[in-house]
Amino acid sequence: xxxxxxxxxxxxxxxxxxKVSMGFVAVAMVCLVFAxxxxxxxxxxxxxxxxxxxxxxxxxxxxxxxxxVIVRTIAFALLGVALGALGGFMLSQVFHLGxxxxxxxxxxxxxxxxxxxxxxxxxxxxxxxxxxxxAIPYAGICAKVYAELLEEADLPALRILPRGTGMxxxxxxxxxxxxxxxxxxxxxxxxxxxxxxxxxxxxxxLPTLGFHLETAFAEGNYSAAAGLLIIFYVLIATLRFWxxxxxxxxxxxxxxxxxGGGAAIDMGNIVRFLTVDIVPAPLRRGSFLDGQTWxxxxxxxxxxxxxxxxxxxxxxxLLTQIALVATGIGALFLFPLISKKFFGxxxxxxxxxxxxxxxxxxxxxxxxxxxxxxGPSMLPAIVALSLHNGAxxxxxxxxxxxxxxxxxxxxxxxxxxxxxxxxxxxGQFLAFLFYRWEVIMRETAILGILGIATLGFFxxxxxxxxxxxxxxFLIAVTAAFNMGIDILSRRIRRRLRLRSQAGRA
Amino acid sequence: MxxxxxxxxxxxxxxxxxxxSGAGKSTLLSVLQNRYDGNTALIPQDPGLVRNLSVFHNVxxxxxxxxxxxxxxxxxxxxxPAEVERIRPILERLGLADKLFERAGQxxxxxxxxxxxxxxxxxxxxxxxxxxxxxxxxxHQSRIILDALTETFETVILAxxxxxxxxxxxxxxxxxxxxxxxxxxxxxxLKRADLDFLYRD
Numbered sequence: 001x002x003x004x005x006x007x008x009x010x011x012x013x014x015x016x017x018x019k020v021s022m023g024f025v026a027v028a029m030v031c032l033v034f035a036x037x038x039x040x041x042x043x044x045x046x047x048x049x050x051x052x053x054x055x056x057x058x059x060x061x062x063x064x065x066x067x068x069v070i071v072r073t074i075a076f077a078l079l080g081v082a083l084g085a086l087g088g089f090m091l092s093q094v095f096h097l098g099x100x101x102x103x104x105x106x107x108x109x110x111x112x113x114x115x116x117x118x119x120x121x122x123x124x125x126x127x128x129x130x131x132x133x134x135a136i137p138y139a140g141i142c143a144k145v146y147a148e149l150l151e152e153a154d155l156p157a158l159r160i161l162p163r164g165t166g167m168x169x170x171x172x173x174x175x176x177x178x179x180x181x182x183x184x185x186x187x188x189x190x191x192x193x194x195x196x197x198x199x200x201x202x203x204x205x206l207p208t209l210g211f212h213l214e215t216a217f218a219e220g221n222y223s224a225a226a227g228l229l230i231i232f233y234v235l236i237a238t239l240r241f242w243x244x245x246x247x248x249x250x251x252x253x254x255x256x257x258x259x260g261g262g263a264a265i266d267m268g269n270i271v272r273f274l275t276v277d278i279v280p281a282p283l284r285r286g287s288f289l290d291g292q293t294w295x296x297x298x299x300x301x302x303x304x305x306x307x308x309x310x311x312x313x314x315x316x317x318l319l320t321q322i323a324l325v326a327t328g329i330g331a332l333f334l335f336p337l338i339s340k341k342f343f344g345x346x347x348x349x350x351x352x353x354x355x356x357x358x359x360x361x362x363x364x365x366x367x368x369x370x371x372x373x374x375g376p377s378m379l380p381a382i383v384a385l386s387l388h389n390g391a392x393x394x395x396x397x398x399x400x401x402x403x404x405x406x407x408x409x410x411x412x413x414x415x416x417x418x419x420x421x422x423x424x425x426x427g428q429f430l431a432f433l434f435y436r437w438e439v440i441m442r443e444t445a446i447l448g449i450l451g452i453a454t455l456g457f458f459x460x461x462x463x464x465x466x467x468x469x470x471x472x473f474l475i476a477v478t479a480a481f482n483m484g485i486d487i488l489s490r491r492i493r494r495r496l497r498l499r500s501q502a503g504r505a
Numbered sequence: 506m507x508x509x510x511x512x513x514x515x516x517x518x519x520x521x522x523x524x525x526s527g528a529g530k531s532t533l534l535s536v537l538q539n540r541y542d543g544n545t546a547l548i549p550q551d552p553g554l555v556r557n558l559s560v561f562h563n564v565x566x567x568x569x570x571x572x573x574x575x576x577x578x579x580x581x582x583x584x585x586p587a588e589v590e591r592i593r594p595i596l597e598r599l600g601l602a603d604k605l606f607e608r609a610g611q612x613x614x615x616x617x618x619x620x621x622x623x624x625x626x627x628x629x630x631x632x633x634x635x636x637x638x639x640x641x642x643x644x645h646q647s648r649i650i651l652d653a654l655t656e657t658f659e660t661v662i663l664a665x666x667x668x669x670x671x672x673x674x675x676x677x678x679x680x681x682x683x684x685x686x687x688x689x690x691x692x693x694x695l696k697r698a699d700l701d702f703l704y705r706d
Contacts, residue, residue, distance in 0.1 A: 156553040157553045159553055160547045160624070162630075165569040166574045168578070169569040169574050172581055173581065174555060177557040
């Protein structure tokens with residue numbers, strides 16, 4: 001064999017991974033120039049002091065019947081995830097069909113809070129609103145992940161099945177048992193997400209923990225807010241003790257009776273929503289045969305695109321790109337906190353607590369808190385998104401770094417970090433980050449509800465004006481935008497050959 | 506892998522495919538499996554077990570096509586006594602009775618292979634196609650297995666590495682060498698030495 005080497009002395013070649021990273025950082029820098037990051041509150045320090053005081057003096061007594069609120073939050077999460085997982089599982093069986101794949105992609109591109117806002121218009125403040133708001137996007141996500149798990153599994157038993165074995169029998173005997181553990185693990189992770197979702201849904205009025213959290217914050221009662229947050233963390237931290245596989249069936253059966261009452265569902269409302277409210281205004285008023293109607297529709301669409309969708313998309317994109325890079329930087333700073341390569345057991349447990357708290361707190365709630373402190377600009381959103389997502393990726397990368405084997409005389413401290421660990425975990429890190437890209441964008445859009453002018457801001461305003469046709473149009477734009485990012489992220493991952501097993505988080 | 510092979514197997518034949526490993530026996534078997542659209546049971550080299558299910562369930566899979574999906578699911582969750590009693594004697598014959606409800610993934614390689622054979626025996630049918638079904642068993646057990654297979658199936662096609670057993674149990678020997686059929690003869694007239702050339706370079 002002839003080995004040919006290019007002997008000309010050349011400058012060190014930059015790897016594509018580094019080039020892409022630098023590109024993203026450069027884009028974020030440019031975005032930062034146009035972004036509005038200012039502190040608009042008059043006295044952020046005194047508010048911060050009051051919050052810190054609240055955090056050290058948590059008050060658990062404010063909400064009467066807090067036990068029932070917790071139970072209700074769990075019930076919403078449980079039913080939403082159970083329906084979502086069941087629907088997702090059935091869809092995963094036909095996931096190879098193009099239309100199913102597209103339908104799943106579009107329902108999961110819409111954040112559960114948007115789903116909640118849609119169902120609030122249709123069903124009012126009924127328990128079904130909360131359950132469906134979780135179940136529908138989760139079905140889209142579960143369908144995709146279940147289908148991937150079933151596809152990736154090696155299924156030798158399928159080949160030996162007798163001819164004439166029915167599809168259902170083949171599924172339950174030869175396919176499911178092989179991937180059961182993975183399905184279970186993923187679904188229980190989804191349930192944890194469901195608890196977060198159920199809590200956040202309280203911010204739009206559903207009677208879960210979030211509702212009381214919002215009230216406490218709005219009243220400036222930070223001790224009560226701290227108490228509620230602590231309850232939430234305890235709920236998540238103790239999940240594996242009370243969420244036993246044997247009890248799931250019992251829980252799911254009991255859950256419908258624990259959702260609490262609510263407004264009765266009015267069929268007329270649903271019909272009006274589907275046939276009148278969401279129809280673009282020009283079509284509603286004019287005749288289909290009239291040319292004027294269609295030119296009005298054109299104007300309507302153009303105005304909406306130019307005045308709302310486009311500015312919303314620009315802000316969403318700016319914020320997403322900044323938050324993505326900030327998340328990456330955050331994760332690279334945070335992962336050593338839990339890595340055995342850098343810290344002893346005591347420091348690591350402090351790191352663990354910090355990361356668990358940050359990744360358990362929904363970014364919506366984090367953003368809400370920072371917004372109280374600093375006022376509406378992109379700053380609270382960037383900090384919230386990068387802390388939450390940085391903690392998630394930092395946790396995964398930290399665990400991954402523990403598996404790196406080092407030579408006995410390896411360097412220590414910063415040299416170890418820069419020369420031995422980061423180069424080895426960087427590919428994995430980037431894979432996690434690109435998986436989160438779409439999630440970050442979905443969250444960015446939703447933060448508009450808090451007053452930052454992303455797409456969610458325009459959707460929320462349209463809903464407040466009861467212009468449901470505009471809201472639906474903007475939600476569709478948001479979903480399409482999100483799917484675009486998802487496709488782009490997949491392209492980049494494939495180009496850079498980034499793969500990660502745990503990336504489904 | 507295989508080239509220019511034409512092969513006809515008639516009902517009632519007991520065919521042994523012999524030859525060096527890598528000669529093309531497994532490939533020929535999978536071609537036969539795809540071409541033959543009758544009622545065949547398979548014993549692949551990788552036993553094709555579901556490791557998380559019990560021996561009972563893995564064997565029961567041989568009868569999935571006979572029952573409704575609902576009955577199959579019932580047995581998945583709660584094995585019916587009638588099915589257990591149908592399967593127990595098959596396991597007993599192959600020395601697996603004490604493993605009835607053990608998970609297939611926890612068995613030794615030989616036990617897994619026998620589980621796969623039990624499944625094929627329960628499935629039954631016109632023919633069985635087996636890829637080295639007795640490669641991990643001792644001589645005594647091999648005979649029990651080959652007896653059971655020849656009793657249950659009218660047509661038997663097995664890839665075998667043990668030439669003596671092949672000569673003893675089959676009616677027809679097909680020798681594979683370099684991806685082609687190098688020998689095709691009735692077993693009765695052959696001696697061990699006649700097959701030696703298949704294993705020489």
